[in-house]
Amino acid sequence: PNDPAWWTNAVVYQIYPRSFADSTGDGVGDIGGIIEHLDHLAELGVDVVWLSPIQQSPQFDNGYDISDYRRIDEMFGTEEQFDLLLQGLHERGIRLIMDLVVNHTSNEYxxxxxxxxxxxxxxxxxxxxxxxxxxxxxxxxxxxxxxxxxxxxxxxxxxxxxxxxxxxHLFTPQQPDLNWENPRVRAKVYAMMNWWLDRGVDGFRMDVINFISKDPALPDGVVDSSGIWGDGSPYFVSGPRIHEFLQEMHREVFGGRSGQYLTVGETPGATVEQALLFTDAQRRELDMVFQFEHVSLDQGAGKFDHRPLSLPDLKTSWNRWQRGLAEKGWNSLYLNNHDQPRVVSRFGDDQQYRYESATLWATLLHLQRGTPYIYQGEEIGMTNAGFTSIDQYRDVESLNYFAEALEQGMDRERVLEGLRRMSRDNARTPMQWTAGEHAGFSEVEPWIPVAANYPAVNVETDRAAEQSVFGYYRELVRLRHESDLVSLGDFHLLDPGHPTLFAYKRTLGDQALLVLGNVSGAELGVPSDLEAGSLVLGNYPDAGDRHLLRPWEARILDIS
Ligand code: ISL
Missing domain, CATH: 3.90.400.10 (Oligo-1,6-glucosidase; Domain 2)
Known part of the structure; x- marks a missing residue:
């Protein structure tokens, strides 16, 4: 068989530039700020950086509305700085992938x-x-x-x-959808992608790429609870020509190249069956996709309608994806990005057990088969924003939802509660570097408020702590690099129905690992058939009692 692709043991780090680090003192993060923190990334050990959009944009949706695809937006820096960033990453052995936003353009394009x-x-x-x-x-x-x-x-x-x-426009009116039926549109996109690869970048994260093919009849959708609006998704999610377009893109952009690239498609609504078609290497479409099933399990009627996560549901879902893409295709693994609330607040305990629950979720994610993604701040256990007032929010989705919900007569406090839990701004507060003013992100008031817990939760404090989230992530990255079992082994879910124990096995040849996680703040007895192995990595300072898991305890055990 062929050698596994280079990205099968890689870890990707996502940077949301406007919230990473401000080097110019205007309150907005920029390329210079990223350059200042390259060693942070190198020490974490990541292989790839994915940059959210930095091209010229009116910033209606924070750069996901591009008006010039070949220019760096001035607010992020200069062309020279971009090339320096690329060079600085490459010098550290880190590849760079760009966000490719081509389902739509800016209305100013x-x-x-x-x-x-x-x-x-x-x-x-x-x-x-x-x-x-x-x-x-x-x-x-x-x-x-x-x-x-x-x-x-x-x-x-x-x-x-x-x-x-x-x-x-599937998104805001400032983001008109491109007509991919038009061959000129496609040719222009491929030329632009080739231009970036020629400049030296190593691939793309493709924004809502499974929306680009629409049924040209654009039929009405089934009307939702509003009684007015319909759901068009059956006519644009993995539409009629999607595979043809992606294969054409692969041919026109990567076909004649011999470099080591990475393509990851963002594919909301994709099923395992569709993901298999997208990522089966023989089909030459994409290397991997971001699926959304696991981040929809705590939602009711809509995104802001919360329901508690059922752990068995999550296990069933992850297991289906692990098994569905085991022989062919490949998974990407994520819990956080710039659109999702922070995992430690969402599925963990962001107070008393912040360190433990952040590292527990990291363990459960990173020990799966696939390519893990770390979103800026996740590696120090950053929490949700904790905003209490509407004027702290900046995100267009959050602000539109707030206005619409109030107009429909919803209770203001309930709407704010929904935002507090689910707003995308939870992931977009400034990166917390130090306990100093503005969390060391900027010398001036940032474009969006810093989360109030920055004096305790920041890179400097975390890295110096005995129990450091950063240190733990570093171990997880190292494990993936050093162990074929972690990167390539088979996945076997154990005890699927248990309400608070997350247990699985990884096997490769005669090697085997057992992963145990207590997804609760209470002590948990270990089922007797799982009391085995020697500790490879755990999130408590000692090995503990093999019969008992402590609150939010995670253990990786060698059971070869
Ligand atoms: O977060 C969401 C809204 O509830 C998702 O539905 C999100 O809009 C969807 O995942 C697409 O996201 C991507 O495209 C959007 C952009 O706003 C997001 O930031 C981007 O990740 C439009 O370009």
Whole structure:
């Protein structure tokens, strides 16, 4: 068989540049700030950095709305600084992957400006323009071409009086969707990707890449609880030509290249079966995808409607993904990113057992088969923001939801409670470097408030502590690098129905590891058939009692 791909024992670190480190004193993180902290990444031992978008953008959705795909936004620094960053990473043996946002552009992208200018613009067909619904006056309420709801509230269509038609945007009106049916659109995207690879980057994280192929009929979706809006996802999630487009992209961008690249697709709503098609190496589409099943288990009717996580549900879900991508395909492993609340607050205990629960979740994630992703701040156990007032929030999704929910008569405190739990801003507060002013992120007031716990939770304090989250992550990264069993071994879930014990085995040849996690703040008896092995790594200072797991205790045991 072929040698395993280089990324099978790699660990990726995600940087959200505006919240990482501010080197210019304007309160916003930037490339210079990343350069100042390269040794932090090298010491953690990661192999790849994924940068959230730094290209020119009006920043309506924090850079996920790009207006010039080949330029660094001034707020993040200069072209030279970008090249220095790339060089600094490469010197440390770290690869760099860029965010590729090509389901949509910014509405300020020149191609969209031309497209919207007239019905006969040569670029008209690069976006989705449609007439009003038959029988309605263009622009009047209910006249949208279909009933799709946008992810960030309201209709997915915006009326353009200039030409009396509507354009499609699955996200905000400032993020019009590109029409991938148009071969010119695809050719432009591939040329741009090649341009970045020629500049030296090592691959891409592809934003909502499974949304790029839409059913051109754009049919109405089933109406949701609002009674107005419909769910268009059956017509754009893994749409009719998705595999054709990804195979074409692979051919046109990576086909003639011999370097070591990484592609990871963000694929909300993807099933295991679809993920297998995306990541089966023989199909030449993507190396791996981010799936969303495990981060949807604590949601009810919508994202802000909380329900408690059932551990058996999580085990069932992860097990299905581990088994489904065992022979072919590959998993990416994550609990955090810039869109998700912090795992230690979400599924752990961010007070008394912050260290223990942060390292427990790290263990359960990192000992699986797949490529783990660490989101900035996760490696020191950063918590949710703890915002109590709406004017602390910045995220367009959160602000739109707040306005819409109040308008619908929802109780203000309940809405704020939903945001406190689930807002994307929980992940976007400034990186906490020190106990000093503004957490060492900036010399001035940052663009978004620092979480109040920074005097206790910060890189400097954590790294000096006897029990350091950073130190523990470092061990997990080292294990993956050193052990074929960790990177390539088979996964076997144990005790699937247990409400608080998470147990699994990894096996490769005659080697075997047992992973045990107590997902609770109470002591837990170890089932007698699992009282085995010698401790490889654990999150308590001593091996403890083999019959008993302490609160949020995690153990990795050699049972070869
Ligand atoms: O966080 C979400 C909203 O509840 C997700 O649905 C998110 O919108 C989805 O995962 C797509 O995310 C990506 O594309 C968005 C951007 O806002 C996110 O930051 C990005 O990760 C539009 O580009």
């Amino acid at each position: 020149p191609g969209f400006q031309s497209s919207r200018s007239s019905r006969t613009s040569p670029k008209r067909d690069r976006y989705w323009w449609r007439d009003a619904r038959p029988g309605f006056e263009p622009g009047e309420p209910g006249a949208e071409p279909n009933n799709w709801r946008s992810f960030f509230g309201g209709s997915a269509w915006t009326f353009e009086p200039l030409t009396s038609q509507y354009y499609l």
